[in-house]
Amino acid sequence: MINAYAAFEPKGKLQPYQYDPGELGADDVEIEVKFCGVCHSDVSMIDSEWMPTKYPIVAGHEVIGVIAKIGRNVKGFELGDNVGLGWHSAYCENCSYCDSGDHNLCSRSRPTIIGRHGGFADKVRASSISVVKVPDGMDLASAGPLFCGGITVYNPLVQFGVKPTDKVAVIGIGGLGHMALQFLNAWGCEVTAFTSTAAKRDEAIEMGAHTLSAPKTLKHLGLPPTALT
Ligand SMILES: [Zn+2]
Numbered sequence: 001m002i003n004a005y006a007a008f009e010p011k012g013k014l015q016p017y018q019y020d021p022g023e024l025g026a027d028d029v030e031i032e033v034k035f036c037g038v039c040h041s042d043v044s045m046i047d048s049e050w051m052p053t054k055y056p057i058v059a060g061h062e063v064i065g066v067i068a069k070i071g072r073n074v075k076g077f078e079l080g081d082n083v084g085l086g087w088h089s090a091y092c093e094n095c096s097y098c099d100s101g102d103h104n105l106c107s108r109s110r111p112t113i114i115g116r117h118g119g120f121a122d123k124v125r126a127s128s129i130s131v132v133k134v135p136d137g138m139d140l141a142s143a144g145p146l147f148c149g150g151i152t153v154y155n156p157l158v159q160f161g162v163k164p165t166d167k168v169a170v171i172g173i174g175g176l177g178h179m180a181l182q183f184l185n186a187w188g189c190e191v192t193a194f195t196s197t198a199a200k201r202d203e204a205i206e207m208g209a210h211t212l213s214a215p216k217t218l219k220h221l222g223l224p225p226t227a228l229t
């Protein structure tokens with residue numbers, strides 16, 4: 001049995017919930033969950049904001065854990081490997097996107113928390129193709145968000161060919177923005193943070209912003225003026 005925390009109604013509190021995952025699929029792995037981030041998409045699904053959510057729902061799609069069981073067809077993983085699991089837990093593996101490595105665009109991908117149970121649990125299962133090894137030395141407790149918000153802001157750096165010599169601005173220093181600042185700084189870019197919240201000034205600089213937006217510029221963008229000068 002898998003011990004999880006589930007919501008039983010929109011905006012419902014998470015409560016202990018057990019379910020039987022059945023036999024492990026030949027292409028699947030079972031992950032013993034060590035940490036799981038909380039993404040706003042978890043809240044949206046729990047609150048049934050996007051579509052009628054099927055209850056009970058076990059949310060959690062920023063999973064960090066270790067490989068605890070391995071399906072018979074799975075290659076490339078060993079018991080005890082540190083891994084992460086994000087928004088998708090399976091792909092069709094038979095479309096032009098899957099064939100070219102753009103699995104995230106597969107129209108038959110299976111979201112980790114829609115129609116199946118996610119990572120707010122002691123274990124979660126997924127097709128091995130959607131599971132990523134976590135490099136040695138990473139802080140496992142803080143790595144979870146890389147598998148949702150992190151990849152969401154990292155992908156455009158690659159898609160748009162951002163170079164270390166580029167000057168890049170990040171508008172909005174929230175869940176995604178704070179990771180974008182860190183990626184861009186590490187990439188070597190000159191980084192500007194746009195934020196309408198004066199209280200985020202020090203944090204934005206700590207996370208890699210070289211400059212902060214000026215009130216005049218914010219007004220030009222239609223954002224409220226700020227004390228950041
Ligand atoms: Zn997410």
Ligand SMILES: [Zn+2]
Nearest residue numbers: 092095098106
């Ligand atoms: Zn596909």
